[in-house]
Amino acid sequence: MASQSQGIQQLLQAEKRAKEKLEEAKKRKNKRLRQAKEEATAEIDQYKLKRENDFRRIQTSIMGSQGNLAVKIEEQTNEKMQAYNANFQKFKEKVLRELLELAYDIRPELHVNYKYKL
The missing domain is CATH 1.20.5 (Single alpha-helices involved in coiled-coils or other helix-helix interfaces)
Structure with missing residues (x-):
């Protein structure tokens, strides 16, 4: 019986470690998603700023x-x-x-x- 209880304890500990690893993986995934979103937003802002500057330059050259x-x-x-x-x-x-x-x-x-x- 003692060996059964040790086996159950080991299973519970293994399950607990698996849950912790899953939580860590979810946290890393969410962190990567937030980081990717921030990078995409920054890239979009840069692109938009570049296009606006190009438009103003062309508008100024054409219309004065x-x-x-x-x-x-x-x-x-x-x-x-x-x-x-x-x-x-x-x-x-x-x-x-x-x-x-x-x-x-x-x-x-x-x-x-x-x-x-x-």
């Missing part, structure tokens, strides 16, 4: 800097506004005079469809 575009658009807008204001001032009196002449020039006459009855 956006600051220059904004300044050019502002200058063009100011030029057009000045031209519109100059034309307004130039033709304002003439147009106003013509409108007043049309409003004051009233010639009463019968409409062509009016039929006079006696």
